[in-house]
Amino acid sequence: MTPYVVLSAILFAVGAVGLLVRRDPLVMIMSIEIMWNAANLLIVAAARFYGTVSGQALVFLVITLAAADVAIGLAIVMHVARRGEAVDVDALKELKG
Amino acid sequence: MALLAAPLVMALVLAWIRLPRSVVVGLANAAVAIAFIGALLLRHGDTVVGTWLLSVPIGFQVDTISQTFALVTTGVGLLIHAYSAAYMAHDRDLSRYFAGLNFFIAAMLLLVLADGPVLLLIGWAGVGFASYLLIGFWYERPAAVAAARKAFLINTAGDVSLMLAIALMVTSTGQTTYSGIFAGHVPAVAVAWLLFFAAAAKSAQIPLHTWLPDAMEGPTPVSALIHAATMVTAGVYLLLRFHPVLAAAPSAAEGIAILGGASCLLAGLMAIAQRDIKRVLAFSTMSQVGYMFMAAAVGLGAAALSHVVTHAFFKALLFMGAGVVMHALGGDERDLYKMGGLRQKLPATSAAMGVAALAISGFPLMSGYFSKDAILESLLANGHPWLWALGVVTAGLTALYIFRMYFLAFWGKPRTQPSHGESWLSFRWPMAVLALLAIVGGVFVRPFAWFSLTSGATLVLGLAGFIIAYRLYALRGPVGDAWLDGGVGSLLRSEFGFDAIYQALIVRPGAAIAALIAAGDPAATGGLATGISRSAAAFAEWLRGWQSGLVRTYALTILVGAVLALLWVAVR
Numbered sequence: 001m002t003p004y005v006v007l008s009a010i011l012f013a014v015g016a017v018g019l020l021v022r023r024d025p026l027v028m029i030m031s032i033e034i035m036w037n038a039a040n041l042l043i044v045a046a047a048r049f050y051g052t053v054s055g056q057a058l059v060f061l062v063i064t065l066a067a068a069d070v071a072i073g074l075a076i077v078m079h080v081a082r083r084g085e086a087v088d089v090d091a092l093k094e095l096k097g
Numbered sequence: 098m099a100l101l102a103a104p105l106v107m108a109l110v111l112a113w114i115r116l117p118r119s120v121v122v123g124l125a126n127a128a129v130a131i132a133f134i135g136a137l138l139l140r141h142g143d144t145v146v147g148t149w150l151l152s153v154p155i156g157f158q159v160d161t162i163s164q165t166f167a168l169v170t171t172g173v174g175l176l177i178h179a180y181s182a183a184y185m186a187h188d189r190d191l192s193r194y195f196a197g198l199n200f201f202i203a204a205m206l207l208l209v210l211a212d213g214p215v216l217l218l219i220g221w222a223g224v225g226f227a228s229y230l231l232i233g234f235w236y237e238r239p240a241a242v243a244a245a246r247k248a249f250l251i252n253t254a255g256d257v258s259l260m261l262a263i264a265l266m267v268t269s270t271g272q273t274t275y276s277g278i279f280a281g282h283v284p285a286v287a288v289a290w291l292l293f294f295a296a297a298a299k300s301a302q303i304p305l306h307t308w309l310p311d312a313m314e315g316p317t318p319v320s321a322l323i324h325a326a327t328m329v330t331a332g333v334y335l336l337l338r339f340h341p342v343l344a345a346a347p348s349a350a351e352g353i354a355i356l357g358g359a360s361c362l363l364a365g366l367m368a369i370a371q372r373d374i375k376r377v378l379a380f381s382t383m384s385q386v387g388y389m390f391m392a393a394a395v396g397l398g399a400a401a402l403s404h405v406v407t408h409a410f411f412k413a414l415l416f417m418g419a420g421v422v423m424h425a426l427g428g429d430e431r432d433l434y435k436m437g438g439l440r441q442k443l444p445a446t447s448a449a450m451g452v453a454a455l456a457i458s459g460f461p462l463m464s465g466y467f468s469k470d471a472i473l474e475s476l477l478a479n480g481h482p483w484l485w486a487l488g489v490v491t492a493g494l495t496a497l498y499i500f501r502m503y504f505l506a507f508w509g510k511p512r513t514q515p516s517h518g519e520s521w522l523s524f525r526w527p528m529a530v531l532a533l534l535a536i537v538g539g540v541f542v543r544p545f546a547w548f549s550l551t552s553g554a555t556l557v558l559g560l561a562g563f564i565i566a567y568r569l570y571a572l573r574g575p576v577g578d579a580w581l582d583g584g585v586g587s588l589l590r591s592e593f594g595f596d597a598i599y600q601a602l603i604v605r606p607g608a609a610i611a612a613l614i615a616a617g618d619p620a621a622t623g624g625l626a627t628g629i630s631r632s633a634a635a636f637a638e639w640l641r642g643w644q645s646g647l648v649r650t651y652a653l654t655i656l657v658g659a660v661l662a663l664l665w666v667a668v669r
Contacts (some may be wrong), residue, residue, distance in 0.1 A: 020649055020652055089647075092648070093645065096646030
């Protein structure tokens with residue numbers, strides 16, 4: 001069990017750092033995917049460890065949600081790119097309060 | 098209850114639908130005529146129509162008292178409606194005027210026909226509101242508006258007193274009908290005094306009388322109907338209706354009778370010094386209602402009720418006559434010093450006023466002779482010699498002030514030429530009917546007596562009053578008032594200073610408190626309100642700083658937040 005937890009934590013940290021330090025939205029979406037999968041890994045490992053299948057069912061749900069998340073994110077990125085602007089999240093702050 | 102519904106419905110119709118003037122007059126008169134016929138046909142007994150406020154029955158009770166009041170209200174009301182048709186013929190707000198009058202009739206009928214105090218209170222407030230509307234009918238006149246406000250405020254004080262009395266009676270007995278309440282046990286002394294203050298406010302008795310003279314700013318037929326014949330006797334109705342409560346508190350009843358006697362005497366004195374013809378009549382009304390209060394408070398219901406009826410006849414007639422005089426002198430002349438010699442130009446009015454003056458001062462065989470003596474004789478027979486003495490002295494004063502008014506207005510040399518005579522037929526026939534009733538109204542009087550010791554005493558004093566009035570005013574006119582220039586006269590002219598006292602004790606402190614609040618309010622309430630809005634705005638300003646638009650900042654914030662939440666869970 002422990003190696004799975006450690007690997008999951010490492011993956012999550014990598015994703016989080018990537019999300020925070022990169023300014024390219026494509027890379028940020030990939031970082032988020034890594035974080036999703038860190039969570040998925042932990043869930044299936046725990047399901048296996050406790051001998052239930054409910055964890056696997058939950059992971060299927062998470063995978064579909066992650067797909068939806070990517071679809072929306074990529075759509076936004078494409079629109080920004082089509083406007084001919086630099087694809088840089090720090091430049092996209094029109095929604096400032 | 099068609100007699101109640103007709104004027105009420107008509108009031109609503111006239112208030113909201115614009116109709117031709119002749120239709121307005123016809124409908125308003127028809128509604129009151131229906132009500133009058135309904136009052137004639139009333140059968141004694143109780144009718145319960147329904148229930149409201151969970152358990153309070155809506156019911157009507159007809160007995161001698163309520164039928165008498167209903168007949169006076171609709172009968173005299175019908176004559177005054179007919180008179181109004183001519184008197185108000187040129188007013189641009191005819192419809193509003195008749196809507197007010199019809200509403201008054203409906204409210205007064207509700208007041209006298211209700212079978213419990215809750216319904217009575219609605220009528221009570223309704224007549225006060227109608228009175229307010231009609232006193233302030235000519236709303237362009239500041240004096241009329243001020244008078245309407247004063248009347249409404251004082252009447253509202255009475256309404257509150259009545260509400261307290263009703264609350265005491267209903268909570269102590271658990272009943273909401275007269276019969277139920279009187280069968281139970283009520284705190285009689287407290288209720289009696291509360292009822293008296295309510296009655297005094299409505300009937301303009303000392304100490305709550307100051308609104309009535311000012312109420313003369315309203316149209317004269319209104320003064321005749323509301324402020325002479327009917328509404329101001331509602332206080333008498335209250336005392337008659339709640340007689341069992343008064344009987345259970347003899348000391349309070351005695352006190353109420355003494356205050357009624359004080360009103361009777363003092364108002365008679367104040368009436369002597371008035372220059373305004375309608376104010377003379379207003380104080381006269383107060384004085385006559387004082388007689389009724391004396392009798393009603395000590396349980397002489399029949400005599401009080403008799404005087405209500407006869408007073409309605411001759412006082413309405415006096416007001417109608419005053420209205421004709423004012424019309425003849427060009428609309429709104431009420432100063433007795435500017436009248437004089439009107440009997441040549443207005444012979445019929447002069448005759449009618451003379452009849453009414455004789456009736457009110459108790460000339461033998463006129464209606465006032467019987468009803469006043471019924472009250473005084475009963476007072477004497479029931480062991481109230483001091484009240485009797487007050488009433489007898491006031492009988493002399495009555496003759497003095499009413500004939501002072503009569504001689505100043507109709508005798509002597511003309512001081513203003515009338516612009517036109519008594520032209521309208523409908524001015525005259527209601528006055529003729531009332532004059533007839535003022536003469537023969539004595540047949541309604543109970544207990545009836547042709548002659549008594551009292552009638553002898555009042556006759557002597559009344560004759561003395563008449564002779565003094567004749568000697569002072571019949572030929573000399575306003576010069577006769579010279580005796581009022583001294584100390585006593587100025588006391589009478591200032592109406593015993595009641596208004597000045599109320600100004601000093603209530604109005605000015607009230608205005609000072611209001612001014613203080615007006616000055617302090619922007620700082621206190623205003624400061625609180627703006628303080629709340631400013632702090633909300635500052636909080637929002639701080640909050641919007643968080644929405645930077647930088648996605649990575651959001652991510653970091655979420656991360657830090659998640660870490661802190663986890664730490665909190667772990668530490669706990």
